[in-house]
Amino acid sequence: MNLLTHEGVLSARAVLEKVAHRTPTFTSRTLDERLGTQIVFKGEHLQRAGAFKFRGAYHALSRLTAEQRRRGVVTFSSGNHASGLALAGKLLGVPVTVVMPEGTLPLKRTATLGYGAEVVPCKNEEREAVGARLAAERGLSIIPPYDHDAVIAGQGTAALELIEDAGPFDLLITPLGGGGLLAGTCLAAHPEGAGAGATEIWGVEPETGDDGARSLAAGAVVVLDRAPDTIADGLRTRFVGQRNFPILKEHVTGVATVTDEEIVRALAWLWIRLKLFVEPSAAVGLAALIAGKVDARGKRTGIILSGGNANPLAVARRIDSLPAGAW
């Protein structure tokens, strides 16, 4: 079957429903009043291994043959896909090797090792190449972090649950790195097919890594020279996936970009007011609303909080250094 369809997401859900958490949703009266909208947050920071990435990773492993599972898999990831895949491999008895770029958060590295994966360090720009070489040498299947049918369909199950539990929505917003979560959300939210849905769908990415917005404007995938510098460490991707991009082009209303300070303001709301311990990448959707970069006024808005693997001190320091009254 073609997994890059609404039916593909439903089929991923059938695999995931006994193993992934059906994460809870959260609302805030104060935030709704402030922004003139009605937001429902999907709490994927409470997903297993602390991020939505477990969904796509487990779904991808579940579709391998017995022989492929025996040989094992390799991936390249700056964090949450790595630990999600490591946990999925542990649960399914599949050996996992992770090519991990320098600068990965120590806590994400520790989690990956904790689930029993082998970690191979590399430079950020070399990660795909090192992964491909290891795959060839060791006969491993490559499970890339986003440019992969089963991964995309798996990530779509988060939006599917959100819509079932609290929909319908006028507007859905997800972080945009490589486009796995955003493409999956498109497939989940528009069952009628390309662009036919009544739901607006936006991606949000860091201003320093605006390849997604530029790619949509150009009509083709734009590749950044180097990984963007941003507090949103889960969104330091250089390009949107080849499988992901056509889906975004067909379904997505727009891509907004946010600055690190805007992300930190949203983090202050999410931690201090909403009491949700999310990581910086998870805050970009709310950041775009607060900064007025996506117009949510009068709309029922669903926002996926993508993960919770944050370094408390690093985030707390940034929140503390916000100008008084900034949020």
Place this chain on the structure above:
Amino acid sequence: MNLLTHEGVLSARAVLEKVAHRTPTFTSRTLDERLGTQIVFKGEHLQRAGAFKFRGAYHALSRLTAEQRRRGVVTFSSGNHASGLALAGKLLGVPVTVVMPEGTLPLKRTATLGYGAEVVPCKNEEREAVGARLAAERGLSIIPPYDHDAVIAGQGTAALELIEDAGPFDLLITPLGGGGLLAGTCLAAHPEGAGAGATEIWGVEPETGDDGARSLAAGAVVVLDRAPDTIADGLRTRFVGQRNFPILKEHVTGVATVTDEEIVRALAWLWIRLKLFVEPSAAVGLAALIAGKVDARGKRTGIILSGGNANPLAVARRIDSLPAGAW
């Protein structure tokens, strides 16, 4: 009716069920494996105004006469009762005055002001006296933070929901400051009456403020000379309430004490692993389990996470300064 009964808690629930959040519960496989128990956390950090205190405060105001509501109320509180009462007053149109001790977290003070209450500063040891004087001068009803029938019955609704949603439990654990939450939990968990319940109930307090443990040992309320110095700013009480103590004496299995370092270890688990943004006072229950001070092995254990009004930087610094491998 006598509110200090199981029926009193049910009657509080009838008042609260349309206005308080039915907060979600959380579990952690990793923690359960580590501790050899099955824990269900009740997330009162997600309650309105960020703590269980809203329950008792709203219930107390709802039972005032129209004339009492018109005149207004006064309380003395280091934080969460103040903001809970301020929000309840705003919702019910009751003017609220808060006598607030020095050293109250700025964010708790700001929240109280934000809900429209008047704040009168005082020294910690004088708070009851200043409250009583204001009540006499202005004709205000005193709504103390814990030593009050309607407050105790209101706080019991948190455990009632926890038991309904995830019970039955072998063991229930709550923080112990003045005894409002713990006494309410006793009434909720032992419908058969004093001590007849099958559920063990433990309170946990900071080691520096062990008046609860000493009171139970002595069979009478022990009063500390001054407010205890502890990171758990919600538990800086000097004594258990006169209405609370007899309930604790009849129902409680024991009171454990934990050090600040044990509290910080539990906070590391709750923030970094469970992604729950709770305040230090909320972490004492888990701290007691991790430190081996309450034996939960093999038991179905319910723990009430009392609130989420934390200063991120203060907590993150303490977590960061834990010795490596401390949690």
